Amino acid sequence: MAIPKMMGTEVEFGITVRNDREFDPIAICVMLVNAYREEPGARILWDYDQENPLADARGFQADGEKYTPNQQENIARNKTLTNGARYYVDHAHPEYSCPEVTNPRDLVVHERAGERIVELSRRATRALLPEGMELLLHKNNSDRKGNSYGCHENYLMDRRTSFKQIVEQLMPFFVSRQIYSGAGKVGSENRANPCDYQLAQRSDFFETEVALDTMVKRPIINTRDEPHADREKYRRLHVIVGDSNMSEYTIWLRQGVTALVLAMIEDGAASRDLSLRDPVRAIREVSHDTALGLELELISGRKLSALQVQREYLEMALRYAADRLLPDWTPAILEHWGQVLDALARDPYELADRLDWVIKKVMIERFMERKGLNWQSPQVAMLDLQYHDLRPDKGLYFLLEQQGQVRRVVRDEEITRAIMEPPTDTRAYFRGQCLQRYGDEVFGVNWDSISFGAGGDAVKRILMAEPLKGSKAHVQELLERSKNASELVRNMSS
């Protein structure tokens, strides 16, 4: 039986400063994350002790130096928020890692809360920047000049499922899912063939099938093996192949379908041989094929389009779901997955209120028509970029949303609440509550630990190796009878 597919995303944002071409992105990122004032997260360390980004899921340790900043730098770059998220500087980008959630709908709520948090801190930088300069942020994945940054999805998996099986059964899925999960991009880059418009922002950047790297020679399947949980029992599948989506519906569908397929792999229910002859070439070609007609060569000799590959997965999923008790979000995901594939086969424009790549394409085409522009026009590139702008009054996706042109999945009130409040059904609840209640006493945090150490006391670290423990049902009573962190630690050990 597949384990619950707890999930979360890490979104890196594009950052630029208007009227300052020489800006230092790292310094600006530090300014940005520190402009977000949520007491008491300002003084808490990110606990690097448990991190090991060089562990490879194929069973070895890569060479390289593990990054551990000094205390001052650590605090300047890392903010742990009362909603259980981590908001930080990753290389030269601000990044928001949402708290762990148990279903695709909560993922939408928390990923979008992250957009608002980043926008709130952007606004707070106005007072810090010289007159005439403005910090701008984009939830996108490329500058269209060959530089890419990611939106990583994470899914909890059963350690007993072999990584080899995951790779084999997931690869065709990842190559093909961009027909609905792509965020759309004008043009191509990274030495890919020229094109006017393509389905995905990231697909030009994948150069190998399986590897540990995320920054150079990017793999379709990433092998980073950092479970942030009991490593005897769990694996955290670190998915780097996806785009940053703006559309709630696209995020919801992407997360739900992927989680379902992973559960099927764990249960041995994704066993049809769909292995592609050349996945790296295929992922680029599928992205460039907005007509969705391109046939991919399978190792078995069959030829299937990306749409047909997705239909194969859907068929397996329907069979899988027929005789199993699955999470309550599953039926809606299955239904919408089918509807989306049907609509893509008939006319992708039917999805102009749901899928990012279609929403953006229709908007651009209408604008081009109106203005007599072509795909090479700078205004068209600007439309692409500004679709991802986080400013609610300038971002074109938000404009479409305000006009009721795109389908919502969650309510604004839920997003607003998630800016401060953690999900209630994972360990993120415990983390967020500890920050809310005992923030002054929190010394350091990581996904699977929280340590307390007020004053000169010895630091006490609480490990959270079980990602689903620490939920409201599990710890609310404990929290309520613990007035401070010392009491909490005492109550937990008694």
Add this chain to the structure above:
Amino acid sequence: MKQTKTTIQNGADLESFGVLRAAEQERGQKRKSGGGDGDAGGKPAGGAKLASKGQKLKEDMDSLLDEIDEVLEENAEEFVKNYVQRGGE
């Protein structure tokens, strides 16, 4: 034809987004059916309706183009040229 109303978990009925409606009213937008939230939530529509839906959405978007034109970065060419990011992840 199936006419079930899909509820996406936690009772968030796709048809009842008060927020969305409020935003539309504020802008005095008169919406026709078949757009963002009207028939959302997985009611498979009739063939004729589906065939015209993509086209209609495009038409609905016309009123938006003025607004897009208004907010679009004025100096697009320079902005796009200067938009350079470091690789991340």
